[in-house]
Amino acid sequence: MTDFTQIRYAVADGIATITLDRPAKLNAFTGTMMAELIAAFDLSDADDAVRAVVVTGEGRAFCAGADLSEGAKTFDYDNRPDNPRGASPVREDGSIDYSHDAVRDGGGRVTLRIFESLKPVIGAINGPAVGIGATMQLAMDIRIASEDAKFGFVFARRGIVPEAASSWFLPRIVGIAQALEWCFSGRVFGADEAFAGGLVGHVVPADALLDTAYAMAREIADNTAPVSVALTRQMMWRMLGAASPMDAHRIDSRAIYSRGRSGDAREGVVSFLEKRPAVFPETVSEGMPDFYPWWDAAKYS
Incomplete structure (x- = not known):
């Protein structure tokens, strides 16, 4: 897949840039974006010219989380009109086949693909990063936040639980106590708190974000x-x-x-x-x- 509609993929001087590209929707995550992100990492792995990958968002947000346009049906895949997961895992007797592919979390498909990457991945977090916008970063190797960035593990406030394999990634990155505090409260917090808690390694002015990310990528690519x-x-x-x-x-x-x-x-x-x-x-x-x-x-x- 190279004709992307919800992300952009570009390679220059040994660095691939993946840009979440739904700025009118604050780059909200969809099934299409999931598939395109996985395909983009397939491209970067297959290209020996790519030495590092930078991931960022178009516009004022990194990713505002799952697209909630389906309202109450957003996370109830069986009852959404488009049923993006295909066949239902619900058996005729009403029990659920939890091993069915339709049960698998889309955010986890993305983070597991990033986890498998052969190239180092740098997140350049340019604005709000909430829900999957926060958890998709966890499989990235280096996270740099703009001073404008905000983060939120808001799942309990939406009646669901952390996804994208974040129950594995987040405690390993920030420690169990910090992970639980952020996930229990579901509150949104700023870049300074993300830095203090170990979620990001650097906080920089907005106009220096991509330059900082590319400088780190360049250090890898050149040396x-x-x-x-x-x-x-x-x-x-x-x-x-x-x-x-x-x-x-x-x-x-x-x-x-x-x-x-x-x-x-x-x-x-x-x-x-x-x-x-x-x-x-x-x-x-x-x-x-x-x-x-x-x-x-x-x-x-």
């Missing part, structure tokens, strides 16, 4: 080996659920051994000794080691 970055990203994220440091030691050892034999490692050392920029020869599409992926999990996108 690092793409295969090393792809491995590092997956090693860090997946070890958050490891039972023991021995699990990390096994993967570290395989990665160090494999990378140490690579042309990238030779170039990294020689370029340092010769005091020149490195030109790493290996690509993500062809250079990932034979033990990758090392986890046993189904694809979710």
Whole structure:
């Protein structure tokens, strides 16, 4: 899918930019946006020219949450006129098949796809980010907020619960106490509180937001080996659920051994000794080691 209608996707100088593009609706999330975001990350992973991804919103919002235009039926998929999930998981006897694909949360499909990304992902949060607008960021690696940004895990105020796998991501990022405080209250809070709570790593003036995000992306693109970055990203994220440091030691050892034999490692050392920029020869599409992926999990996108 390349003819996007609710996002924009552009690549320039090794950096892909994904822009949520429904400014009249404050970039409210829909099933179409879900599918387009997943497709955009498929594109960035497949393109060796892309070294980092920046995600932002068009207009004054990042994402105001789920599109509520269906009113009371917004989260009741079976009773919405468009029934975006297709066949119903409700059996003839009225029981629910919770394993049915139609039960799966759309926000979670997006965050799990971002989680699988081979390229580092930088969120440039330009304005209000509420509901899925807040939770879709959690699988991104670096989050930078404009001073105008606001955040809200508002689910309890809408009669639902946190989604987008945020019960896994959020406590790991900000700690369980902070995660519960924000989710229990459902209140909207500003960029300074998001920074103090560890949700974002940087708060900058609105007119400096994208420049800051691109400068971080540029630092990655210009100075690092793409295969090393792809491995590092997956090693860090997946070890958050490891039972023991021995699990990390096994993967570290395989990665160090494999990378140490690579042309990238030779170039990294020689370029340092010769005091020149490195030109790493290996690509993500062809250079990932034979033990990758090392986890046993189904694809979710």
